[in-house]
Amino acid sequence: MPDNTLTHYLCIGCPLGCRLEVESDDGDNVVEVRGWTCKKGDAYARQEHIDPRRMVTTTVRVNGGRWARVPVKTSDAVPKGQVEAICRALRSVTLAAPVRMGDVIVRDVFGTGADIVATRDMPAAG
Amino acid sequence: MITGKLSHLEQHYDVVVVGGGPAGMAAAVGARDAGAEKILIVDREKEAGGILWQCIHPGFGLHHFKEELTGPEYAQRYLASVMDKGVDVVTGAFVFDADRDRRIQLTSGQHGIRVIDSKALVLGMGARERTRGAIRIPGTRPAGVLTAGLAQKFVNMMGFLPGKRVVILGSGDIGLIMARRLTLEGVEVVGVFEIMPHANGLNRNIVQCLHDFDIPLHLSTTVAHIHGRDRVEKVTVAPVDAALRPIMEKSWDIDCDTLLLSIGLLPENELSRQLGISLDPVTSGPVVSSRMETSMPGVFACGNVVHIHDLVDFVSQESYLAGTNAGEFVTGKRRPADNVRLVPGENVRYCVPHTISTDREHTVYMRVRQPLEKCLIRLGDVYQKKLLYVFPAEMVNLTIRPRFLEQFHGDALRVDVVPRDT
């Protein structure tokens, strides 16, 4: 017990914003989650503690389009630690219009299993 | 592929919708479903879709499409159904006049100045961001002070970064979203400053836009001065006292080249004023009946132009209703008029619609003044409902069935949101 660590999270499940406390042992196994008002908070804290994931949305440069950037997203949530690297890598990508919503821009980005897909049509300018 | 050039613009339409955002699009679909035949949407931008194109983050459509979409996906899907219904959409066209005969005037590069008649008019002009002038920040007037939504359009659509080192004033969702966006594009975000003692945005955005990137949020703190001759060089920030006045003895300076303002939206009602319809001083939008009809018969309004929404799904819902009623106005099968006024009471800032009728079901949207946990929403002594919580930043919506209203014979119902034990 004395070696256990406490980590804090803010629950995003609803506007109540419960302050969650995760107690974990020296192997980083969750011993207990405290502070939630409903079960959603318990599940959220465990997920955030063990394997936090995020959807990534950013934009990619496009030549000859109605706008200069086309919005993209990951087809699935990816490990939180990869978010910044994915966005950095996408800065060197340039597409040519037209682009269609759902077009895959990068397949299996950084081995996460998620694709980068366009989230709108980008018709040619004019 | 979404395109948007209308070659023929007619002179007479059944329904003309001003603004092609989610409000205008849903209204057009509603009008068609109610039997109106010739429908026109006019938007001043290059394409219909409104603010959604620049909101590239997820968080849209959970209610309407039953899945979580990004703003552009929501816009494009909705636009596809508008096109399917044979609605005319004219873009790059600005409506600069509307009169009581429901005639509008627009100006466009393609069509020049045109006068268009409608049998029913729907106002869906959306909202505009509050600017520096609205809160009078002292200091110089350099480049580099801009609203968060404008920065969002620069970054997400036009491909410009607003600066290298940014301070954000206001913790509404747009400001939080932009803190993350700019960080992901390699811009340094020094911090978010909020004059109130609580954050204005969703917890999800506090966690995923600020905590994830170690961006500090300073509550009860504001920007007290802007410095710089041609470009912003630094800002002075200061904690505020109970009356929200900056305490200058405790202030400090932050070097930055950009200040983003995320200090709220204001309904865009120049046309409504020109028309002379009644406006509600609290919402700054038109007073509307349960048909979403303004004080001028045949003129309807919906979306952010009526009151500021936080979820686009509710914009679509409210606007579809407005469109349905505009369509019914044209085909002549109107539903009965309202007979009860809603009066905002304890802890209620406003209710939309402003009136309802006792013969059918209604959804009422409202905003509270103060956060409360374990509370009760009360409609006179006709109806009450328990709520787990209410927050000023989250719109409350309430569906009332006719069986509660049928027994009511007064002409005004007071709406209160109160703690549960009173």
Ligand SMILES: Cc1cc2nc3c(=O)[nH]c(=O)nc-3n(C[C@H](O)[C@H](O)[C@H](O)COP(=O)(O)OP(=O)(O)OC[C@H]3O[C@@H](n4cnc5c(N)ncnc54)[C@H](O)[C@@H]3O)c2cc1C
């Ligand atoms: C930055 C930001 C983030 C948001 N995030 C979310 C979110 O995560 N989830 C969510 O559900 N909702 C979100 N919202 C809210 C949602 O996007 C809005 O509630 C919704 O877009 C409002 O729709 P609207 O049609 O009323 O207004 P708008 O989208 O503003 O559309 C109004 C349209 O009218 C046009 N117009 C105005 N005046 C004229 C004129 N005189 N002539 C011709 N055209 C005119 C404008 O060009 C515009 O296209 C967000 C909003 C913003 C600003």
Ligand code: SF4
């Ligand atoms: S634990 Fe439940 S009640 Fe508390 S913030 Fe999370 S979802 Fe809301």
